[in-house]
Amino acid sequence: MIRQPIIVVMGHVDHGKTSLLDRIRSTTITSKEAGGITQHIGASEVPIDVINKICGPMLKATGSKITLPGLLFIDTPGHEAFTNLRKRGGSVADIAILVVDVSKGFEPQTIEAINILKEYKTPFIVAANKIDLITGWIAQKTSSVMESLQKQNDYVRNEFDTRMYQMEGRLSELGFSSEVFNKVKDFKTELAIVPMSAKSGEGIAELLMMVTGLAQRFLEEDLKTDVRGPGKGSILEKKEVRGLGITIDVILYDGTLHVNDTVAFATPTGVATVKIKALLRPKPLHEIRDSSAKFYSVEEANAACGVKISGTGLEDAMPGSPLIQVTSEGYEKEISKELGEVFESDKSGVILKSDSIGSIEAISRLLKAEGFGISKKGIGNVTKRDVLDAFTLNATEPLNAVILAFNVHLDEDAKEAMASSGVKLIEGDVIYKLIDDYKLFVEGKKKDIVVKVEGSVTYPAVIRILPDSCFRVSGPAVFGIEVKVGRIKPNYVLINEEGEVIGKIKEIQAEKAALQVAKKGEQVAISVNGPTFGRQIKEGQLLYTRIPDGDERLLTGTFSNLIDNEEKEVLKRIIELKKLSKRGA
Numbered sequence: 019m020i021r022q023p024i025i026v027v028m029g030h031v032d033h034g035k036t037s038l039l040d041r042i043r044s045t046t047i048t049s050k051e052a053g054g055i056t057q058h059i060g061a062s063e064v065p066i067d068v069i070n071k072i073c074g075p076m077l078k079a080t081g082s083k084i085t086l087p088g089l090l091f092i093d094t095p096g097h098e099a100f101t102n103l104r105k106r107g108g109s110v111a112d113i114a115i116l117v118v119d120v121s122k123g124f125e126p127q128t129i130e131a132i133n134i135l136k137e138y139k140t141p142f143i144v145a146a147n148k149i150d151l152i153t154g155w156i157a158q159k160t161s162s163v164m165e166s167l168q169k170q171n172d173y174v175r176n177e178f179d180t181r182m183y184q185m186e187g188r189l190s191e192l193g194f195s196s197e198v199f200n201k202v203k204d205f206k207t208e209l210a211i212v213p214m215s216a217k218s219g220e221g222i223a224e225l226l227m228m229v230t231g232l233a234q235r236f237l238e239e240d241l242k243t244d245v246r247g248p249g250k251g252s253i254l255e256k257k258e259v260r261g262l263g264i265t266i267d268v269i270l271y272d273g274t275l276h277v278n279d280t281v282a283f284a285t286p287t288g289v290a291t292v293k294i295k296a297l298l299r300p301k302p303l304h305e306i307r308d309s310s311a312k313f314y315s316v317e318e319a320n321a322a323c324g325v326k327i328s329g330t331g332l333e334d335a336m337p338g339s340p341l342i343q344v345t346s347e348g349y350e351k352e353i354s355k356e357l358g359e360v361f362e363s364d365k366s367g368v369i370l371k372s373d374s375i376g377s378i379e380a381i382s383r384l385l386k387a388e389g390f391g392i393s394k395k396g397i398g399n400v401t402k403r404d405v406l407d408a409f410t411l412n413a414t415e416p417l418n419a420v421i422l423a424f425n426v427h428l429d430e431d432a433k434e435a436m437a438s439s440g441v442k443l444i445e446g447d448v449i450y451k452l453i454d455d456y457k458l459f460v461e462g463k464k465k466d467i468v469v470k471v472e473g474s475v476t477y478p479a480v481i482r483i484l485p486d487s488c489f490r491v492s493g494p495a496v497f498g499i500e501v502k503v504g505r506i507k508p509n510y511v512l513i514n515e516e517g518e519v520i521g522k523i524k525e526i527q528a529e530k531a532a533l534q535v536a537k538k539g540e541q542v543a544i545s546v547n548g549p550t551f552g553r554q555i556k557e558g559q560l561l562y563t564r565i566p567d568g569d570e571r572l573l574t575g576t577f578s579n580l581i582d583n584e585e586k587e588v589l590k591r592i593i594e595l596k597k598l599s600k601r602g603a
Contacts, residue, residue, distance in 0.1 A: 019242070021243045022088040022323075023113055025113050025229060026114045029145075030126065034148060034216045038147065064090075072161055076227055086241075089230065092111065108138055110251075110269055116132065123184070126448075134384070144210070146182065161219050162224060167213075185211060210232075212224050243320075244272075247274070250270070253339045253340075254268065255267045266327050267325075276317060279294050279343050279344075280294070280344040281327070282341070283340065284340070289354060294328075297316050297327060297328075298327075361378070367393040368418055368421070369420070370382070371421065401431075423443060424452055467577075471577050475573065480504065481560070481562075482559070488557075492551065495545065495546050495551045498542070499541070501536050508526060508534070510522070510564075514554075514561060515562075520554055520561060523545070527545075
């Protein structure tokens with residue numbers, strides 16, 4: 019049978035995510051929550067008869083028929099529901115609605131949502147909310163934005179067109195071809211923008227029509243489910259409910275679950291199983307997190323739906339974990355394999371601690387896209403062990419001596435260890451901000467390291483001894499040279515073309531003034547401890563700077579940008595001369 023599509027609602031704080039669902043389900047969740055901001059993850063079912071009621075006139079006008087059983091909306095304060103709505107290889111969400119305030123445009127969390135949707139390759143529609151705030155807009159008693167737009171004056175219609183054009187331009191900058199929904203020619207290649215007002219209800223009909231129409235047209239194969247098959251879902255949230263104890267909110271995306279079924283899920287230490295004691299469903303047009311919604315017990319739950327599961331032993335269930343019905347052996351291997359992919363780490367990188375599997379996966383994807391590695395991943399608070407692991411990175415990879423802590427805290431002993439560790443802790447509850455803070459840290463650290471390296475590293479250089487320029491034969495030898503490639507400084511060691519050490523530069527002078535550096539093209543006098551002019555060194559001879567092994571690694575690796583192509587060729591020659599000298603020894 020065809021299940022209802024799972025729709026995630028995303029967007030920046032205060033852009034109207036919850037208000038949009040409130041308008042659809044005619045509840046008042048926003049007014050009950052602090053600041054009107056969604057505080058918890060929830061799921062809301064919108065039955066087919068409600069969709070038909072809202073979209074009735076448009077359905078008649080277009081001759082369309084909705085064949086879906088309904089819509090399952092996920093309402094979230096940010097990225098959490100989407101990232102926890104995960105299954106192997108992608109997201110459980112079939113389609114997303116990205117809510118954007120037309121008066122504020124694309125704010126940071128809007129960009130974060132787009133990046134996450136792109137990473138998971140999830141199709142989405144843009145809901146251009148708050149059109150009622152356009153100066154002069156007069157709200158109409160209709161759920162159709164096109165019908166309402168026709169009744170606005172010319173100034174308002176022009177302003178409306180300007181706002182939509184600006185939104186299309188911004189989406190173009192982000193790599194999307196977009197149009198207002200009624201101008202879209204190809205929904206496979208163009209992103210649909212649906213203007214609307216959650217406050218007045220204008221545009222709700224078009225939004226629901228777009229979601230149901232696109233789901234029916236492009237996602238039919240994905241929506242097929244065997245209701246007799248074993249239940250599969252994703253854990254959205256774990257919470258304690260009075261009278262029930264610890265419960266888990268689950269989005270069931272395939273099959274059926276029954277009371278007394280055994281289900282398996284991931285824990286911080288492996289895989290656990292629990293026998294379902296009760297399946298609880300909210301009434302239609304209510305949702306799991308609404309305290310005023312009265313749950314009712316059911317004997318079974320069919321995909322797709324949001325369901326609360328009660329049972330003994332759910333204390334260690336992790337949000338973002340797959341949940342599968344245990345029907346035979348192999349469930350543990352299946353879950354472990356999936357989690358193994360999520361927690362795969364790199365040879366080098368930061369340490370990441372987060373509150374859920376979904377967050378770990380999303381942050382890992384976005385860090386990888388930025389070119390960063392993760393050497394260790396974990397669920398839960400930052401521990402002393404984490405700090406010690408990061409501390410060991412300081413000696414070899416200071417840019418990775420970092421702990422990224424997303425929605426988690428520090429254990430007390432970890433705080434003590436941090437005080438003297440030199441480890442950088444970056445905390446946050448918004449993914450984009452966490453990653454941006456790490457990028458800023460890396461940029462700052464690189465600048466500090468570059469300044470330090472620039473002042474201490476030995477650069478590759480070639481000098482030529484000038485004719486008739488010996489001012490002192492030895493102790494130290496003083497003679498004139500021209501810098502052919504690179505730069506030289508006092509204390510640089512010089513080698514000849516056989517790789518033999520000639521001596522160390524004691525001083526550099528030009529017109530009797532001491533210099534700290536002599537660069538390509540400059541003719542200066544240098545004093546060198548060690549050689550005797552006429553024996554170890556002669557007029558016209560080429561000498562090279564000897565590069566210590568540590569500096570060689572820096573200049574051929576992380577800090578190769580400090581030298582130009584000519585210097586890089588000289589460095590290769592110097593490395594060859596060092597090898598020649600070792601063979602001769």
